Amino acid sequence: MNIAELKDELDKLGVPRSFYSINGFLTGDTHILNRVYTYWEYFYFDEKGNEIGYRRFENENDACTYLYKTLSEEMKYYRPLKEKQQ
Numbered sequence: 001m002n003i004a005e006l007k008d009e010l011d012k013l014g015v016p017r018s019f020y021s022i023n024g025f026l027t028g029d030t031h032i033l034n035r036v037y038t039y040w041e042y043f044y045f046d047e048k049g050n051e052i053g054y055r056r057f058e059n060e061n062d063a064c065t066y067l068y069k070t071l072s073e074e075m076k077y078y079r080p081l082k083e084k085q086q
Contacts, residue, residue, distance in 0.1 A: 028047040029046060031043075
């Protein structure tokens, strides 16, 4: 799996884009996946700026697969806020 395929699969699962960042900004309460020179890294960046669950991967496929599995598991418990009824 590559980044483009990962984004497509996450969209199919209904994962909000605010849940993750791929080669982007560090935003609190977000799953981060970055390419760093010759390897990939994953961690959860909490609201206090802590890096939790750091993992390092030697290839894009393993990194993407890990993020996909992590977010698909999280989506089992995700319940979006309902809009206010007027």
